[in-house]
Amino acid sequence: MTAAANSDHFRITLGQLNPTVGDISGNAAKARIAWEAGRDAKADLVALPEMFILGYNAQDLVMKPAVQAACLAAIEKLAVKCADGPALAIGGPAVEDGKLYNAYFICRGGKIASKALKHNLPNEDVFDEVRIFDSGPLGGPYSVGNTRIGSPICEDAWHEDVSETLEETGAEFLLVPNGSPYYRGKFDVRMNQMVSRVVETGLPLIYLNMVGGQDDQVFDGGSFALNPGGKLAMQMPVFDEEIAHVDLTRTSDGWRVEDGAKALIPGQFEQDYRVCVTALRDYMGKTGFKKVLLGMSGGIDSALVATIAVDALGGENVRCVMLPSEYTSQGSLDDAKDCAERIGAEYNFVPIKEGRDAITNTLAPLFEGFDADVTEENIQSRLRGLLLMAMSNKFGSMLLTTGNKSEVAVGYATIYGDMSGGYNPIKDMYKVRVFEVCRWRNQNHFEWMMGPKGEVIPPSIIDKPPSAELRPDQKDSDSLPDYPILDGILEMLVDDDASVADCVAAGYERDVVKKIEHLLYISEYKRFQSAPGTRLSRRAFWLDRRYPIVNRWRDNS
Template sequence: MKIFLAQQNYHIGNFESNTQKIICAIEEAKQQGGDIIVFSELCVCGYPPRDFLEFDDFINKCYAAIDAIKVYADGIAVIVGAPDRNTIKEGKDLFNAAYFLNNKQVQHIAHKTLLPTYDVFDEYRYFEPAYEWDIVEYKGKKIAITICEDIWNLGNNPLYRICPMDKLMEHHPDMMINISASPFDYTHEQDRMAIIKANVLKYKLPMFYCNAVGSQTEIVFDGASLVFDKAANLCGQLPLFETSLESFMLQDDGMIDGAVVKYAAEIPDKELNPVVLDERLNIGHIHDALVMGIRDYFSKMNFSKAILGSSGGIDSAVVLALACSALGAENVRAILMPSQYSTNHSVDDAEQLSKNLGNPYDIVPIKNIYESFLTELKPIFNELPFSLAEENIQSRTRGNLLMAIANKFGYILLNTSNKSELATGYGTLYGDMAGGIGVLGDCYKLQVYALAKYINRDKEIIPNNIITKAPSAELRPGQKDSDSLPDYSILDKILYQYIECRQGPAAIKAQGFDAALVDRVLKMVNVNEYKRNQFCPIIRVSPKAFGVGRRVPIVGKYLS
């Protein structure tokens, strides 16, 4: 049996585009003699549709798309994901469903059983779990169809009380097909391989796993769809961060034609769960995820040009390089906004970076604007000493200038704040925290340096001086980040324990970190939740990002 996996980039609510992509892939698979073609979870409407699912018109469009697609299920079976109305059972109005289309008809509908409600997922808000579990028969084969989370309830600590594949095994299937929308994080590729291997070993059936690719605002889907034979050998992996259509020949004995990519013994049995921060871990994948996140955010929102403040610092340099890769250097405008506190080398570094990248840039000094603010505020400030207020005026002046230029020419502002800064509140609301999308908001400062080195892996794009000099906001004479924050080599490791690993203060101190420093850092994280709550969407690359996947009370007292 020749089975195709169609790894495609969908656009939430763009039914015409999504349907056309699906139909084109079906036609191509037909021409190549395919028996089945498999698409990803909720491919018809895009994932995650969230509250769009509450609109009857949206669901009607999903059904209309299925009707359009099933016409092409002629001589080939098609598996697509879409919502299904709950018409006969109690519970919520919808199921998350996989439709098996054959002979221009809906032959079978499989409902998702395990509905995740953790991190970025909130499926139980919209969907009812499956009531029934049955296989579909096609060309003499019995197929067990599951949806994403349905295969993740294995291991020593399952999240749910039921395992859908256990139910499906009662019908003696010959193969497993899983349609997924599994988001990227820099640990997740190994996680998927481990969990699929575990399923194959448990049920002794081959697995065809089709994942989505592409970015939906903050969530990046990396693709990397997988095919395992019944001996748990990896027989195929579609590319990361790319659309792809590939076929695999399944033999009657559960083996797959062609060379084995990885034998079962070479595939880790456990999910990747780093207990300490490793800033170099999968840095190339993080780079590619961020490039895709920028590119898709712009293309799906019909934006074409970006703007950012280029300070000569490491964060803006990395964002500029990523944006040029994603959008083309000619579409990214850098604005250099030196003040009287800016060093000459910062301006020189920022200029050299843009020359290396070939992007347009402008220099707009803020000294006169800044001094005009101070003149007007002098009667109110009443000779009080220089403080954070004067520093923030500079940052907000820059934010105003960037937004003015963006509004005038139709640019979207890229935010350059990193995760270390966002965690500790080291940023100015309505100043350097302004932006349409946060590019580095899920990368610690150490990871930003690793990204810079990765960008320079073949030649010097980011000037070496930007990478080696001490980081500074340059808002007062001689300022350094270390004046306000612990050294990043320590800070980031504490933050990682608190945010990604969810370790409390006692557990973090037990790892050997200074007790007073731990208390200080965790307090900074918690008291600055109000700032992050007003921040733009952040491209998610870690197992726990700020944003929709981390819900912490703004007024919480814990560690404050």
């Protein structure tokens, strides 16, 4: 007997899908595919994630009246097309009495039958919903057939009030639509919150999250269902688009989710790396770029970015360019070529000597009487940026930049030079972790990686001391503390908002901490102009951490 024909059974089809912000017709087409799968499976309800019709996180785009009207028209059209079959639940913006809400639309019988309005608006990390949306009132459940369902929208399920109100007003189970982006450890945080709602209400809970990359954020899916007591009934995979059917059975104690497939949650290194791959793949695909290029220095950062790019796009779509000067070591030349060949990328050799000589000669009359300094070093970096951007223009390839979080934090990069580029997959990855991830990638391969198996990053790249190679015998450690010390201080100052005194209490030398704090603040203008990059933590450099460019405050604790 089908779920729809039996009042003691209820089937929900979950569309854990990847929308594109602003592609309203494309997102509607994905919703239609999910609905057809639900119809064929005799589902009672087909559910899509939060704000699915527009995509998420749409930021100020959702405030445009024309966008709001287009979203509503698309949902109304879907309702008509999906009249003969299961109900359809889909997220989108709603305007009522001049107020804009984050809403969840329930379509039945060819029309929008009801909607839930988000009450708790997140206003931290990457979210500005208090500025964008109005808070909806605490509401009750909606009906699908003889079943009453409560849908706390994303943040609403992180607070007690909405779920408890829904339970008190007759909801028989909770269906939570989400646009919840990844940060390291986020899955466990979500699960703990949802277990709390289940324990408090005594109701089963189905958590539906979207997948895919949007700018710096990656939505990691991992949708799941919990029964009263917090027992896991089903678990969808992380990061993969998937349409799944969830069955509930009415018992003497109320509805219970039937046991289903339980996907394994990968380890932290695999999740982080896949986020980098997914972010780049979707950033490219959703902006229309097919190929990338990058400066391949023979160092570890560019080697990792090149490997991520090949895993995201395939070696045939990645161009690695070595741009040597007289300071480039033979080891770097060999390592860059070796790595490009191992990952199957195109490799080009473009010396910068002639261009650098021309620039030096042009500036010689103006610079007469001045000693050589960092100016001449930066000319090399900026010349490389110019040449790489020229190739980007000529070949229609997006230029990737390769600065890790340690360098981005302290400004150890040349603006308009090696900071040039359209995207940075390792922008939120500290240098010590770069080394760890390279070793991990050499030992691991999964079907979602388009690059080859095996030791793709030469050990010589991982083992040698990092250097910008802009002057003779240069090492990063000439200008910065060793990376374990630097990263430890930055994790405290940036990720934990710790004070200088906290860092000193943790065992770091005060003068070193003060130097790093100074570099962190004076580099704000560089970060303001830097390429977007994959968010891996709750304190990534963009929406998670917003500081003024002009800032004379210093912590003297």
